[in-house]
Amino acid sequence: MSTPPPIDFPFGPFVPAEHNPVLRPGRHHWESTNVYNPAAIVVDDRIALLYRAHADDIVSSVGLAWSHDGYAFDTEPDPVIVPEHDYERYGCEDPRVVRVDDTYYCTYTGWDRHTARLCLATSTDLRTWHKHGPIVPDINTFAGVRETPGPDWSKGGVILPEPIDGRWLMWFGEGNVHVATSDDLLHWDADPTPVLRPEPGTFAGDLVETGPQPVRTRTGHVLLMHNSAIVRAVDDVTYACGQVLIDPHRPDRVVAKTTEPWLSPTTEEDRHGLVDDVTFVEGLVFHRGTWFAYYGQSDTTIGVATFTPTDREDDA
Numbered sequence: 001m002s003t004p005p006p007i008d009f010p011f012g013p014f015v016p017a018e019h020n021p022v023l024r025p026g027r028h029h030w031e032s033t034n035v036y037n038p039a040a041i042v043v044d045d046r047i048a049l050l051y052r053a054h055a056d057d058i059v060s061s062v063g064l065a066w067s068h069d070g071y072a073f074d075t076e077p078d079p080v081i082v083p084e085h086d087y088e089r090y091g092c093e094d095p096r097v098v099r100v101d102d103t104y105y106c107t108y109t110g111w112d113r114h115t116a117r118l119c120l121a122t123s124t125d126l127r128t129w130h131k132h133g134p135i136v137p138d139i140n141t142f143a144g145v146r147e148t149p150g151p152d153w154s155k156g157g158v159i160l161p162e163p164i165d166g167r168w169l170m171w172f173g174e175g176n177v178h179v180a181t182s183d184d185l186l187h188w189d190a191d192p193t194p195v196l197r198p199e200p201g202t203f204a205g206d207l208v209e210t211g212p213q214p215v216r217t218r219t220g221h222v223l224l225m226h227n228s229a230i231v232r233a234v235d236d237v238t239y240a241c242g243q244v245l246i247d248p249h250r251p252d253r254v255v256a257k258t259t260e261p262w263l264s265p266t267t268e269e270d271r272h273g274l275v276d277d278v279t280f281v282e283g284l285v286f287h288r289g290t291w292f293a294y295y296g297q298s299d300t301t302i303g304v305a306t307f308t309p310t311d312r313e314d315d316a
Contacts, residue, residue: 017304017305021269023301035302038051038302040212041126045068045287049283050106060083062079064080088111091109093108093116103122118155137152140154141174141176171251178192204242211224221256225241225293238264269300273297
């Protein structure tokens with residue numbers, strides 16, 4: 001019997017930046033009220049954020065911001081992804097992004113105020129996007145957790161930007177987390193059985209949801225940062241962030257998980273906003289020797305937490 005690979009876990013510690021938030025609303029009408037839940041990627045030695053933003057109408061678009069140091073961001077004047085179709089007419093929400101060769105793949109949630117649908121768009125420059133529509137129809141990731149308005153519900157697709165055993169992998173879901181596979185990064189086959197479920201009595205007691213794009217660790221595992229919630233009442237919820245390790249050759253199998261969150265609401269911005277008590281991570285990049293994890297603070301502002309590996313540590 002072969003010996004299983006060692007487990008090097010968890011990843012961090014991450015420390016929230018002293019001068020958070022790194023991005024606030026208010027520059028343009030379309031982002032005048034709230035900015036949050038950003039994807040992140042490094043492009044030509046700059047960090048790009050694709051972030052969710054809206055005015056008082058809470059109809060979300062996706063904006064684009066740039067930073068040289070990971071803390072100070074310049075935003076572009078116009079959103080890069082906006083609602084156009086019926087399935088997203090009340091919002092394009094919560095992007096995640098990876099680059100494969102010369103193409104960026106952005107998953108986001110199309111919201112019609114009835115059903116959340118995981119959608120996909122592609123680009124070569126982060127500004128002009130071609131939409132491919134919903135990609136995992138007929139999957140309800142809240143099944144067994146709570147009722148949804150319709151028979152399907154999906155969001156939060158995070159794509160591993162390298163193939164494993166000749167196929168692409170994506171984990172997705174709110175409520176439960178599922179895995180899907182693809183031959184071309186555009187068409188996905190989803191497994192209806194969850195990979196990760198809520199665990200009553202823990203910080204992931206009532207729902208789990210994907211975080212930023214996955215990364216391979218130095219032991220060969222797939223690291224998934226995830227978001228989790230405890231829901232005490234309609235207006236009483238706490239979102240914190242955890243980590244799990246996945247066997248890349250058995251992408252439906254969790255091999256380790258943290259028992260305590262690595263990030264949870266502590267500051268004024270984390271504790272008070274459109275939705276109180278939320279730290280929701282969606283962006284993770286390695287830039288100039290440091291890992292930057294970007295997260296929404298109470299659905300109102302964007303914060304960052306950082307981790308700088310020592311000389312004895314690999315990148316992940």
